[in-house]
Amino acid sequence: MKNNIYICTTQYHLFNIVNIIHGFYQEDRNYLIVLDCIPTLVNRIYEQAIKADLFEKVIIVEVGQIKGNFKSYLSSIRRILFPKNIKMILENPDRVFISGTEIYSRIIAFNFLKNPNTKLFYYEDGMESYDTLLNRQVTNRSNRILKMRFGYYLIERCVAIYVYKPEYVSGNKYEIPVKKIPTIAVGGSWAIELKKIFGRASEIFPREKIIYFDAWFNSDKARNENRKIVSSIISIFGEKLIVKPHPSNLKEWSKIKNVKVFESVTTFETLCLTENINDKTLISMFSTACILPKMIFNEEPRIILTYRLYKKYCNEWKKFDTLFENVKNDYADKQKFIILNDVRELDNIKLSGKYVKNN
DSSP states (O other): OOEEEEEESSHHHHHHHHHHHHHHOTTSEEEEEEETTSHHHHHHHHHHHHHHTOOSEEEEEOOOOOOSSHHHHHHHHHHHSSGGGTTTTOSSOSEEEEOSSSHHHHHHHHHHTTSTTOEEEEEOBTBGGGTHHHHSOTTSHHHHHHHHHHSSOGGGGEEEEEESOGGGOOOOTTOOOEEEOOOOOTTSHHHHHHHHHHOOTTOOOOOOSEEEEOOOOSSHHHHHHHHHHHHHHHHHHGGGEEEEOOGGGHHHHHTOTTOEEOOOOSOHHHHGGGOOOTTOEEEESSOHHHHHHHHHHOOOOEEEEOGGGOTTTHHHHGGGHHHHHHHHHHOSSGGGEEEOSSTTHHHHHHHHOTTTOOO
16 A cells, blocks of 8 residues: 655646546545645635545645745745655655646655655646646756756656546657546546535536636736637627636626626536536637546537637747647537637627527
8 A cells, every 4th residue: 555645736636636546546545735825725625625535634735825926936935845844744655746837836746755765746737737747848947946956857756647638748758658547427426426525516507508718817918918809709699608707807707797707616627527518618718628528528518719819929829739639639520629810700600600509
């Protein structure tokens, strides 16, 4: 029997960890570290982890809310850089699992990896797991700093990564073995168990056929450009559309009139566990939520992605083209998967009636 430590910061992380344990590590002793990077969600993540009844111990480690400046960033790193903050959990685990996409879990992993026998695994964290995570230059600034502190690049210790669709992984310059997290059957016994852990009985799946997934932007210029595009989407689809806001944008959406808002902290993959969403239309800049139904459940809702409309940023986001093309090529009906190149294409979609029928 092995001792495994999992580090998470989001509900999606915990969702994936639970699926990995269910598929591979039920017989082991499993421990969970929850980082409080998102203070508004940390208590719910803790409650869901306890409800899962898979962990010997669940511990919240203080990172603190990041305010976007270097001083806040450095302060957070200092709080978790030293072993005294994690000795209370387990000093010598056999395996450590992290998403690999944020710096705080990487720092804690370095501390556990002081034991040369401890093995490091990455696990699914949306789009980055399929592209930038395994192809990222190890010489970027944060990794150089961590190498100065610990003596090596973390990815050098990674023995495998768990994702839902190994065939979508592109590049993989470090030739890390890619393992498949089992697909979940919608409405099946395991899906129902997951719904008990992550869902809320009072929540009803949106009846609207069109769901828009909001995005968060750091800069005012990007937010302004986003508002224009979202305004076009709302004006075209009107009352047929409901918005699932980004948690950071809830207040802003509450001020917008004549727009239906789905105010839920439940993740979309949880909402999909017992619902047939093949007749839904999902619209997003490039939210992972849009492609998860295909990746996790093999469901095929209609997809409209808008990221190419953001002219100032589309070159930066072209790195995701390969992933989206892989998902589209997996669709039985490829016409259900659209990547917009011009906002006027939305009018054509509306006129065709394909994405707004049965409403």
